[in-house]
Structures are given as structure tokens and as C-alpha cells.
Amino acid sequence: MPFYKKKQFKAIVIIAALLIIGMMISAISGSSFSPESTVVGTIFYPAQKLASSISAKIVAMRDNVSGKSSYEEELDALKLEVAELQEQLVDYENIKRENNYYKDFLEVKEENPDFKLVHGAIIARDSESQYASFSIGVGAAQGIRVNDCIIYGKYLIGLVVKVYPTSAVVKTILDPDISVSCYEARTGENSYTSNDLTLAKQGKLMMANLSKDTNIAAGGIVCSSGVGGIYPKDLILGKVENTQESGKDVSYIAVVNPQLKINELTDVFVITDFEGKNQVK
Amino acid sequence: MRLTKKNLIKKHCIWVLLICAAFLLQTTFGFMPHIGQIKILPLLPLLSCICMFEKEKYACWYGLFTGLLMDVVSPSMVGYHALIMMLLCTFIGWVSTNYWRNTLLTNLVAGGILIFLSQSLYWLFFIEFKQTEGASGIYFTAYLPTIILNILLVIPLFFPVLAIYRKFKKEEK
Numbered sequence: 001m002p003f004y005k006k007k008q009f010k011a012i013v014i015i016a017a018l019l020i021i022g023m024m025i026s027a028i029s030g031s032s033f034s035p036e037s038t039v040v041g042t043i044f045y046p047a048q049k050l051a052s053s054i055s056a057k058i059v060a061m062r063d064n065v066s067g068k069s070s071y072e073e074e075l076d077a078l079k080l081e082v083a084e085l086q087e088q089l090v091d092y093e094n095i096k097r098e099n100n101y102y103k104d105f106l107e108v109k110e111e112n113p114d115f116k117l118v119h120g121a122i123i124a125r126d127s128e129s130q131y132a133s134f135s136i137g138v139g140a141a142q143g144i145r146v147n148d149c150i151i152y153g154k155y156l157i158g159l160v161v162k163v164y165p166t167s168a169v170v171k172t173i174l175d176p177d178i179s180v181s182c183y184e185a186r187t188g189e190n191s192y193t194s195n196d197l198t199l200a201k202q203g204k205l206m207m208a209n210l211s212k213d214t215n216i217a218a219g220g221i222v223c224s225s226g227v228g229g230i231y232p233k234d235l236i237l238g239k240v241e242n243t244q245e246s247g248k249d250v251s252y253i254a255v256v257n258p259q260l261k262i263n264e265l266t267d268v269f270v271i272t273d274f275e276g277k278n279q280v281k
Numbered sequence: 282m283r284l285t286k287k288n289l290i291k292k293h294c295i296w297v298l299l300i301c302a303a304f305l306l307q308t309t310f311g312f313m314p315h316i317g318q319i320k321i322l323p324l325l326p327l328l329s330c331i332c333m334f335e336k337e338k339y340a341c342w343y344g345l346f347t348g349l350l351m352d353v354v355s356p357s358m359v360g361y362h363a364l365i366m367m368l369l370c371t372f373i374g375w376v377s378t379n380y381w382r383n384t385l386l387t388n389l390v391a392g393g394i395l396i397f398l399s400q401s402l403y404w405l406f407f408i409e410f411k412q413t414e415g416a417s418g419i420y421f422t423a424y425l426p427t428i429i430l431n432i433l434l435v436i437p438l439f440f441p442v443l444a445i446y447r448k449f450k451k452e453e454k
Contacts, residue, residue: 124308124354197415
């Protein structure tokens with residue numbers, strides 16, 4: 001049978017005819033695509049989408065392999081630099097804090113040349129105490145004795161109550177057992193400190209046994225008076241927040257805020273000796 | 282069947298190290314979270330779990346050791362915690378050896394006894410008897426919630442202690 005009579009030839013002719021007709025239609029209509037291309041595109045769109053996504057992934061993988069290693073090196077170098085800078089920043093902050101800390105104590109030492117000071121780090125806190133008691137890392141070996149007072153800058157913090165060879169336990173001024181003879185700087189009124197659990201919870205203490213017509217007002221500074229020979233004179237206990245009735249008797253109290261968070265301190269100084277120590281005035 | 286001497290020493294060293302670690306966590310500022318005055322005290326629940334797995338003669342020593350550690354940082358009377366912990370731990374060790382099966386429930390009860398009594402007696406002797414103002418209130422706002430929270434802490438601590446105990450139990454000859 002001649003080729004031009006076979007079915008395959010006829011099929012080719014029909015397809016060619018359809019293509020030509022489609023081209024003529026698109027030429028006449030002015031559109032950029034022909035009907036058959038539209039049909040082909042519609043039929044093969046899912047396959048094309050799949051193929052293009054696979055292709056994109058392969059390209060990305062190739063780029064990653066070639067380009068990622070250089071980016072990673074750069075990133076690692078930058079991370080190292082950031083870590084070094086952060087370390088320097090931490091060192092700077094620590095040195096700045098230490099500098100401020102020692103500056104405060106230098107002022108205390110300059111104002112009170114008779115003070116003998118021993119530096120102690122706070123090493124532990126009593127978890128059962130409601131008054132922020134803590135232990136310091138210096139003890140009898142460093143010359144610490146029971147009833148040595150603890151300061152932070154110009155602030156009185158507490159009193160040593162137990163001494164071991166290399167550590168000591170401190171009760172803070174928030175403890176009702178620690179009673180400091182004190183005066184208010186503006187009015188000169190004398191009294192002593194005391195406390196209750198409500199104020200201790202807030203980190204405050206009280207100046208107790210004030211008379212009804214006390215002139216102590218908010219903003220006044222309460223300092224140790226030095227009476228009794230245990231605490232040096234003029235150590236700051238805190239600032240008066242308000243005065244109120246004591247509730248137990250007819251006297252008044254002044255609520256005193258120590259101005260620093262005793263339970264967040266990390267370092268303190270111990271006054272092991274001062275002029276007038278153990279001398280009752 | 283008894284543990285060899287070497288394994289016995291190992292086991293006791295592990296208990297001591299765990300107690301020391303819990304003590305450090307409890308007394309170092311910033312490690313243990315707290316909600317107001319409600320504190321997490323991992324030392325007591327751990328101690329109760331350990332004492333439940335030991336006879337009274339060992340529980341007594343653990344109680345004494347833990348009490349001495351607590352005395353070192355506490356401004357209260359020297360020896361107070363050592364005495365209280367020793368007595369309570371001896372009781373727990375004796376009860377667990379002779380009467381109680383060692384389960385999570387009995388550990389909770391033992392932990393409850395230890396924590397409740399140690400905290401309540403501390404409050405009684407060092408706050409209430411001193412007639413500090415606000416003493417009664419603080420028991421309900423601080424001590425009782427702390428007791429309840431730390432009794433619950435027995436649950437996560439029981440399983441590691443049990444695992445260590447079982448490991449040494451397998452090595453008995």
C-alpha cells in the first residue's frame with residue numbers, strides 16, 4: 001500500500017491542518033497564542049509546574065553547594081567577632097560596676113579613716129529566713145568577729161551573728177532581732193529600729209517608738225547614732241517613707257526604706273574595727 | 282544479699298553529692314525561682330526520698346548531714362536543723378524499713394511529714410514564739426504554700442532516686 005494511503009499519513013495531515021487552522025485563527029484575531037497551544041498548555045500545565053519546581057530545587061541545591069560554604073565562613077567569622085565583643089562588653093560592665101563599688105567604699109574610708117574594712121562576697125542565703133539573712137565568704141581567719149557590722153557603701157546592712165573559720169552568717173537590718181540606735185538627720189530625733197513581717201516582706205524596716213508629735217516626715221534620712229558601741233555613727237539606714245501609728249501602743253513609727261535591695265547584694269564590707277567600738281556612750 | 286563494700290560507698294557518695302547539689306541550688310541566689318515569698322526548696326523533698334530508700338541508721342546520718350549544712354547558713358541556733366532533720370529522717374527511715382512499701386504515694390507522705398514539720402517548727406520557734414507582728418499571717422501566706430509546693434516536688438525527684446536505687450539493687454551479690 002502506498003504511504004499516502006496509510007492511516008499514519010492521514011493522521012499527520014489532519015494534525016498539520018489543525019495546526020495551520022489554529023495559526024490562521026490566532027493571526028486573524030491578533031492574539032499571541034493559538035488555540036492548540038492553549039489546549040496543550042492546559043493539558044501539560046500540571047506536569048510543567050512539577051518540572052519547574054524540581055528544576056528550581058536542583059538550581060537551589062547547586063547554588064547552596066557552591067555559595068553556602070562561603071556564606072557560612074563569613075557568618076562564623078562574624079559570630080566569633082560578636083562573641084569577642086560581647087565578652088569585652090561584659091568585662092567592661094563588670095569593671096565599671098566594681099569601680100563604682102570601690103568608689104563608694106573609698107568615700108566611706110576617706111570620711112572614716114578609723115574604719116578597718118574587710119571585703120566579703122555573699123556566698124549563700126538562708127532560704128528559710130524571712131529577713132534576707134545571708135552568709136559571707138570571710139570568717140575568723142580574716143579577723144571577723146560576732147557583732148561586726150556589715151555595710152554596703154555608706155549603708156548599714158546588718159550584723160555578723162555567727163562566725164566560722166572561713167565564713168560568717170549575717171542578720172540584716174530587716175530582722176526584728178537587730179535593733180540599731182538611730183537618728184533622723186533633719187530633725188535630730190533619736191530612736192531605734194525595729195521591724196515586723198509585713199514591712200520585712202517589702203524590704204523595709206521601721207524607726208519605732210516615736211512620739212505623737214514627731215517632726216519626722218517623708219524624705220528624711222535615718223542614720224545610726226553610734227550609741228551602744230556596736231554600730232559606727234552616721235551609717236545610713238534608709239529614707240523615711242511615711243510616719244504612722246504603731247498599732248500596738250500610742251507611739252508612732254516611721255517606715256524606712258533602705259534604698260537598696262538587700263536580698264540582691266553580691267558583695268559587702270565588714271567593719272572589723274572603728275573608733276568607739278564596744279564603748280557604751 | 283548485700284551490696285559489696287565498694288558499691289555501698291559509691292551509693293552513699295552519690296546520695297551525698299545529690300544532697301550537696303540541692304543545697305547549693307537552694308542557697309545560691311538566682312538559681313531557684315520563687316513566687317513572692319513562696320520558695321522552692323529542693324533539699325527537703327530530695328532528702329525525704331533518699332531516706333525512704335535507706336534504713337534508719339543511714340537515714341539518721343543523712344538527716345544530720347543535711348541539718349548541719351542548713352545550720353551553716355542559718356542565723357538560728359546552731360544545731361537546731363541538725364537535730365530536727367536527724368529525728369525526722371530517722372523516723373522516715375524506720376517507717377519505710379518496717380512498715381511502708383516504697384512507692385510514690387508513701388514517698389509523698391514521707392515528704393509531707395518532713396517538709397511540713399521542719400517548716401512549721403521553724404516558724405513556731407523562730408517567728409511565732411518571738412511574738413513578731415504578722416507571724417500568724419505569714420504562716421498562711423508564705424510557709425503553708427511553700428510546704429504544699431515542695432511536697433509536690435517529691436514527684437519529679439522520686440524517679441531519679443528510684444533509678445539510682447534500682448541500679449545498685451541489681452549489683453547486689
